Amino acid sequence: MTTILFVTILAFVSITLLIWSIKHLSAKFALRYHDTFTSSARTNLADMFLFIEPRQLFIINMVMLFSLPIIFRIFFGSWILGVVISIFLALIPRFAYKFLHKKRRRKFVHQLPDALNMIATSMQSGANVSSAIEFMAEEMESPMKQEFQLFLREQRLGVEFNKALDNMLVRIPEDEFQLVTAGMQISREVGGNLAEVLARLSDTLRRKIEMEGKIDALTSQGKMQGVVMTLLPIFIGVVLYHMEPESMGRILTEPMGWALMLLIAIMLTSGYLSIRKIVAIDV
Structure with missing residues (x-):
């Protein structure tokens, strides 16, 4: 009787400690995830001049994370698949920020030739550098307009010309803009015809x-083949699931099916990345 009582007390204490630990760790993890998500969203969105409240994005993200397992349980009868997709969804914002940053920087680079030509033309007409840049910033579209207006605002607050250019280079770390920054700084320090330098x-x-652009056009077929070959097995799997739901449903409900889906995801990702690496040509 004493042994049974001791085992019962020990089991109660162990379960209580386990529940307390899980609650404490989950609360700590949730707070850390909230702080990381909001701080990352605030920094990345501000760099892209997107003034969106990070808390609203966090609430939308959490609603999607918790609703996906329920949706997959209702429509596919599997909790595990919904949980796995929710985990991947939690990692998406980091890659989405990188994609948006890269897209914005490439658009800035494509606007550079026209912007430099406008600055050079204005300077050849008699305007100074600041006035030429201000005129260009008013005429160009974003992100060129946003970046150079911030550049002019920093200069009005007392930041040196070279320092303001370096700050912009930190926001737009592209080789093309680094070349422009170096050319403008050297021309101002050494002397020379800055308008001619910018025109060249x-x-x-x-x-x-x-x-x-020509290289992208020549390699676009290979990139499309990579996308098609990656999505084709997924499309076939969806078709087979609708044709034979009982047989294909075992992939979503049994451990062997989960392992198979994980292996398929790894192989498809590896194949897609390999094709992208082959067709990527750096100029």
């Missing part, structure tokens, strides 16, 4: 972008 840089960058 504009012509050089325009030719480089044109060559990159």
Whole structure:
């Protein structure tokens, strides 16, 4: 009787400690995830001049994370698949920020030749550098307009010309813009015809972008083949699931099926990345 009582007390204490530990760790993890998500969203969105409240994005993200397992349980009868997709969804914001940053930087680079040409033309007409940049910033579209307006605002607050350019280079770390920054800084320090330098840089960058466009056109078929070959097994799996739901449903409800889906995901991802690496040509 004493042994049974001791075992019961020990089991109660163990379960209580386990529940307390899980609750404490989950609350700590949730707080850390909230802080990381909001701080990352605030920094990345501000860098892209997107003034969205991070808390609203966090609430939307959490609703999607908790609703996906329920949706997959209702429509596919599997909790595990919904949980796995929710985990992947929690990692998506980091890659989404990188994708948006890269897209914005490439758009900035494609606007550079026209922007430099406008600055050079204004300077040849008698305007100084600041006035030429201000005129260009008013006429160009974002992100060129946003970045150079911030550049002019920093100068009005007392930041040196070279330092303001370096700050912009930190926000737009592209090789093409680094070339422009170096050319403008050297021309101001050493002396020379800055308008002519900017005109030559504009012509050089325009030719480089044109060559990159030709290469993208030639490699677009390979990129599309990579996308098609990656999505084809998924499409076939969905079709077979609708044709034979009982047989294919075992992939979503049995451990062997989960392992098979994980293996398929790894192989498809590896194949897609390999094709992207083959067709990626750096100019």
